[in-house]
Amino acid sequence: MRNGADDATVHCIDSNSREVQRVLAGADLNPLTIVTASGSGTRQIDAPGSFDLVLGNPPFYADFRIAELFVATAHKALRSGGRVVLVGKDEEWYTDQMPVLFHSIEIQLSQGHLVASGTQL
Structure with a gap:
């Protein structure tokens, strides 16, 4: 916004x-x-590179396949400087995967879940 x-x-x-x-x-x-x-x-985005903020809550199953889809789709959707915020369970996975596509990564714990966020490169 x-x-x-x-x-x-x-x-x-x-x-x-x-x-x-x-x-x-x-x-x-x-x-x-x-x-x-x-x-x-799918990763179908009508207006790639035009979103300021992507919020996601991928399911906690499927060996991170769906979380990978969320991360890739957020990267495709966000404009430069846009922000992604995802809810998750496995801090190690988000710590390893988020820096591949985003910078200024923050991971916080909240009510038994983690909230991982990053800024579009």
């Missing part, structure tokens, strides 16, 4: 169509007017 929350545009992507519908329903219940959502299980 370059100019503040008032002019923010939010786009949500989830591979589960029910979750996409929940995001849109939640936006309707709140004063969120510029929210879109789409279903995708």
Whole structure:
């Protein structure tokens, strides 16, 4: 969000169509007017390199295959200087993988989970 929350545009992507519908329903219940959502299980980004912030909560299974997909998709989506924030469980994996594509890596523990973030190179 370059100019503040008032002019923010939010786009949500989830591979589960029910979750996409929940995001849109939640936006309707709140004063969120510029929210879109789409279903995708791939790294398909409609506007690569144009996002300021990517938030993700990859599932904690699948030997990090899905987490790898989240990291790669965030890298593709973010503009230079954009930020990724991911929730995870395995600090070692995020410590090893995040610096490959991002800098200014921060990893913090919160309520039994870790929150890993980094800035687009």
